[in-house]
Amino acid sequence: MTINWFRYSSPASFYPIAGRLIPWFFSAAALLMLAGLYISFFVAPTDAQQGEAYRIIFIHVPAAWMSMFIYIVMAAWAGIGLAFNTRLSSMVASALAPTGAMMTFIALWTGSLWGKPMWGTWWVWDARLTSELILLFLYFGFMSLQAAIDDPRRADKAGAVIALVGVINVPIIYFSVKWWNTLHQGASVSLMQSPTMAKPMLIGMLVMALAFWMYSIAAMLMRLRAIIIERERNSDWVKALKERQS
Amino acid sequence: MNDLSLTAALWTVGSRDLLAAMRHRADLLTTLIFFALVASLFPLGVGSETALLRLMGPGVVWVAALLASMLALTRLFASDYGDGTLEQLALSPHPLTLLVLAKIGAHWLASGLPLVIIAPLLGLQFDLNADAQLVLLASLLLGTPTLSLIGAVGAALTLGVRGGGALLSLLVLPLYVPVLIFGAGAVEASAAGLGAGAHLSLLGALLLVALVFAPWATAVSVRIAVE
Amino acid sequence: MNWGSAGEFFAMGGYAAFVWGSFGVTAACIVVEIIVLKARHRAAVRALPANSAGQP
Numbered sequence: 307m308t309i310n311w312f313r314y315s316s317p318a319s320f321y322p323i324a325g326r327l328i329p330w331f332f333s334a335a336a337l338l339m340l341a342g343l344y345i346s347f348f349v350a351p352t353d354a355q356q357g358e359a360y361r362i363i364f365i366h367v368p369a370a371w372m373s374m375f376i377y378i379v380m381a382a383w384a385g386i387g388l389a390f391n392t393r394l395s396s397m398v399a400s401a402l403a404p405t406g407a408m409m410t411f412i413a414l415w416t417g418s419l420w421g422k423p424m425w426g427t428w429w430v431w432d433a434r435l436t437s438e439l440i441l442l443f444l445y446f447g448f449m450s451l452q453a454a455i456d457d458p459r460r461a462d463k464a465g466a467v468i469a470l471v472g473v474i475n476v477p478i479i480y481f482s483v484k485w486w487n488t489l490h491q492g493a494s495v496s497l498m499q500s501p502t503m504a505k506p507m508l509i510g511m512l513v514m515a516l517a518f519w520m521y522s523i524a525a526m527l528m529r530l531r532a533i534i535i536e537r538e539r540n541s542d543w544v545k546a547l548k549e550r551q552s
Numbered sequence: 553m554n555d556l557s558l559t560a561a562l563w564t565v566g567s568r569d570l571l572a573a574m575r576h577r578a579d580l581l582t583t584l585i586f587f588a589l590v591a592s593l594f595p596l597g598v599g600s601e602t603a604l605l606r607l608m609g610p611g612v613v614w615v616a617a618l619l620a621s622m623l624a625l626t627r628l629f630a631s632d633y634g635d636g637t638l639e640q641l642a643l644s645p646h647p648l649t650l651l652v653l654a655k656i657g658a659h660w661l662a663s664g665l666p667l668v669i670i671a672p673l674l675g676l677q678f679d680l681n682a683d684a685q686l687v688l689l690a691s692l693l694l695g696t697p698t699l700s701l702i703g704a705v706g707a708a709l710t711l712g713v714r715g716g717g718a719l720l721s722l723l724v725l726p727l728y729v730p731v732l733i734f735g736a737g738a739v740e741a742s743a744a745g746l747g748a749g750a751h752l753s754l755l756g757a758l759l760l761v762a763l764v765f766a767p768w769a770t771a772v773s774v775r776i777a778v779e
Numbered sequence: 780m781n782w783g784s785a786g787e788f789f790a791m792g793g794y795a796a797f798v799w800g801s802f803g804v805t806a807a808c809i810v811v812e813i814i815v816l817k818a819r820h821r822a823a824v825r826a827l828p829a830n831s832a833g834q835p
Binding site for chain 2: 444471485486501
């Protein structure tokens with residue numbers, strides 16, 4: 307039996323599906339987040355070197371993972387939209403960008419709050435922090451470019467090009483900053499300096515990362531629904547939707 | 553232009569752009585003055601001790617070159633976009649990727665190369681010695697084409713878009729980071745006695761990667777813009 | 780269990796500002812994003828042209 311996947315790839319048929327999926331992803335995110343918070347505060351033991359401050363790791367690392375992961379997924383969807391001219395995939399890319407930028411901001415913010423007690427300074431030009439900052443600029447570039455173009459189809463395609471160029475650049479930027487950093491300061495200060503990470507720490511981080519993942523999908527779907535309505539406002543099915551609601 | 557061979561077409565596109573650049577010499581001069589001006593502002597801002605200047609010289613010259621080459625980018629496609637030439641290029645039977653590459657090459661000759669040539673003058677302001685000057689020259693020679701290639705993607709994407717200039721810098725400057733690091737790093741490494749070979753090879757590698765991807769991405773962006 | 784009392788829990792071994800600053804801002808970001816998204820969807824639906832074709 308073959309399923310006609312293209313049927314679900316039209317905005318009109320995906321809109322109600324997204325509506326039905328959102329509560330599931332939000333519940334999964336909430337449950338995982340509760341479990342993650344429990345592990346991070348009550349199961350994971352106090353770190354011998356860093357005291358309680360290390361508990362920031364439980365949001366810092368998952369947020370940093372998600373920020374990079376979302377950028378790659380966003381570029382992939384944008385690329386699919388560019389190559390196969392599928393509107394929905396381009397919309398998914400636009401819907402992911404603000405959530406990805408938020409994850410990047412959280413990673414930077416928590417990194418800074420962690421750095422202050424550990425390194426005595428709010429900011430170090432560490433390879434990770436610096437590439438994360440540049441990643442934030444890449445997200446801003448993608449969003450500003452799309453916002454500046456009035457024609458949505460052109461905005462989709464232009465965004466796809468800059469997202470794909472960015473995706474090629476992210477690893478180059480990371481390694482160049484890393485290299486620059488080691489030349490300037492000798493060995494760079496590592497966030498994960500504990501030699502053997504305690505098992506509850508690793509589990510806590512993974513659970514939190516899953517929670518952020520589910521949350522990002524839910525937020526993406528919510529934004530996707532708004533984008534679909536904004537773009538398809540003149541189509542018949544959206545008008546019918548309006549009538550049903552009023 | 554259907555009966556033109558590919559090489560003739562590339563030559564026509566490139567020489568036409570070079571001629572246009574020669575006719576608008578004032579634009580080129582503005583870019584060069586901007587380059588010199590930005591580099592001269594730094595000593596005024598941070599103080600003029602020779603040791604400090606020698607330390608930041610390479611970085612400052614590189615940042616100034618980055619900004620100046622970005623400033624010149626808006627001229628790469630704008631007039632051709634305005635008068636419809638770009639649309640004709642996109643319709644021509646020759647691969648747009650190569651035509652765009654010819655345009656980028658001409659643009660680099662007209663705005664990148666002059667930056668490289670006057671850079672040693674700015675190096676003098678920062679008391680760089682002869683060795684450092686040579687490495688600075690070499691790193692700019694390898695790095696500025698990469699800047700033009702990456703910048704061309706941004707220039708094509710922002711054609712006819714609201715707030716083009718500021719948006720262009722937001723798109724392009726983050727992508728310039730590796731070139732800046734290795735370019736300025738080459739001069740610093742040679743000043744520290746480490747030898748600039750590794751940095752220069754990496755700059756060359758970046759140039760090759762940009763040569764493979766950037767013309768293609770620029771051609772796609774040009775098509776998006778003229779559609 | 781790591782904490783003797785609620786006070787100890789909130790003091791976070793002297794790092795309260797940093798730990799709660801991180802978790803608090805993250806929670807605020809999530810809450811604000813959800814509110815903004817709900818508002819955006821509502822505004823998009825409300826901005827739809829009123830379809831008077833079949834209406835009496």
